[in-house]
Amino acid sequence: MWNKFREYLRPQIWIKKEMPYTTRRVEIDETTFYLARASQNDITALLDIERSVYAGQTPWDRWAFTSELSKRKTSLYLVLCQGTEVVAFVGAWFSTNEAHITNIAVRPSYQKRGIGHFLVHEMVSLAHDYPSQKITLEVRASNTSAQAVYQRLGFTVVRTRPNYYIQEKEDAFSMCRILSQ
Template identity: 45%
Template sequence: MFRKFKQWFDREPPVELAFPAQSLHVGETTYQLRRMTNDDIDAALVMEKAIYHDTPWDRIAFISELRKTQRSLYLVLFDEDVLTAFIGCWFGKDEAHITNIAVAPLYQGQGIGEALMRLMIDKAYDLGTSEITLEVRTDNAVAQHLYHKLGFQDGEIRRGYYVSTHADAMDMRKPLE
């Protein structure tokens, strides 16, 4: 018992995944990218409801995810003071997993989602994970097209994955070599 207490007491505190605020250039526009905070949740909830009408995350989900700073990274993208997009990813030893990505309707089709996905793929690669995964609605052809373009491969179908609508999701994965 004492040994376990001593190991717990002597260990170094967990280290937050580093991500300094920075500019992100997409097309002709320069956006500001930084780690998401609790202050961003209200704007993220509005975006979630506009995009994922039947299956948006709620405040508790965001609060819970933002606390996990050692193994997850949630980023927000701003055009001046306007939240234009966000993305979240968990990082494990062997696998990274995109948990959420959203681009505001007025900013869709401009390459923002692709830029954010590439950024997380690069981060996963830098952290030494062997693959990156995600789930996508089986009826979301636009997102599936983007993920295929980025090298993701189709996986198993999860029937009724989205609880509120019983919609199906497809697992997708991209090996990182």
């Protein structure tokens, strides 16, 4: 994670305008949700979702989310809400040639409904429109269900990153999808 973050901080040519995103109603698995740009007010919900997904842990802390949500020209975080409850989120960094999905999580009670697939597909579409040449992400080597979702969306493993998840001493697969322009 930190290696990718250092790559992100390397000087690059950035698009100078804020990334636009309009809140919209979406249907997933015959359920109505609202998809919106995440705001600072959503951070508590994002941390709560992380705790529910990662056995009480929060891989990203409040500071990390605060920092990411303030970078409105180079990152976009989306929340999926049912009523007033945030049920899932996804975030990505955008540069002139690459989009990188940084984080995605779905509350356990909403998993296995196609929400993760929908959110990744949304980021792929946004990356294509940005326009990025490719979209990348890292996934735990043990997370075979997420890997299957990413593969169905056209991502392929490009390399293994040993001990990427430092605390757990777990490898990650770097995955990439080339976007046709």
